[in-house]
Amino acid sequence: MAAIRRATVKWIGDLASGSGQLSASTSGAFSTLPVTWASRTERADGRTSPEELLAAAHASCFSMAFSSELAKAGSPPEHLEVSSEVAFDRIDGNWTVVSSKLTVRGRVPGMAKDRFRAIAGQAKDACPISRALAGNVALSVDAALE
Numbered sequence: 001m002a003a004i005r006r007a008t009v010k011w012i013g014d015l016a017s018g019s020g021q022l023s024a025s026t027s028g029a030f031s032t033l034p035v036t037w038a039s040r041t042e043r044a045d046g047r048t049s050p051e052e053l054l055a056a057a058h059a060s061c062f063s064m065a066f067s068s069e070l071a072k073a074g075s076p077p078e079h080l081e082v083s084s085e086v087a088f089d090r091i092d093g094n095w096t097v098v099s100s101k102l103t104v105r106g107r108v109p110g111m112a113k114d115r116f117r118a119i120a121g122q123a124k125d126a127c128p129i130s131r132a133l134a135g136n137v138a139l140s141v142d143a144a145l146e
Contacts, residue, residue, distance in 0.1 A: 005027075007025055008023050008025050009035065016037055018036070018037070022035050034047040034048070035047055035050075051088045051097060054084075054086050054129075055084040055086040055100065057129050058084040058102065058129045059102065061127045061130070062123060062124060062127045062129070065126045065130075066104060066106075066119070066123035073119055075111045076108075077107065079107055081105045084102050085100070086100045099137055099140070101141075101142065102124060103141075104120055116143055116144070120141045121143075
């Protein structure tokens with residue numbers, strides 16, 4: 001059975017001057033997060049954007065996939081710190097998510113740097129969010145041991 005997750009937005013006004021309130025309907029983990037067009041294309045000013053939420057989804061998904069791949073390789077991590085930088089730019093006049101760059105720093109006792117980087121690449125490809133973006137968004141991972 002598929003896991004279903006829901007979010008809702010109440011939007012008021014037009015694109016340029018309007019605003020929305022975003023809520024996590026399934027978990028209730030957040031509610032009424034402000035979102036505007038300006039928060040996507042200019043300054044965040046305390047508001048979120050779909051691209052920031054995509055970055056959060058990608059970073060959390062990758063951290064789980066990488067942790068799993070390291071454990072399968074016999075080297076579970078002590079800890080991983082993962083960030084995702086999602087770029088939103090104009091391509092041929094259309095706003096587009098163009099890339100997601102993952103950066104991971106971790107402590108994995110006894111693991112060689114090259115092996116850590118190789119497993120990070122495997123995890124990038126195995127992460128369900130990466131698979132959803134593959135072919136449409138440039139994906140990369142910068143992985144280093146602490």
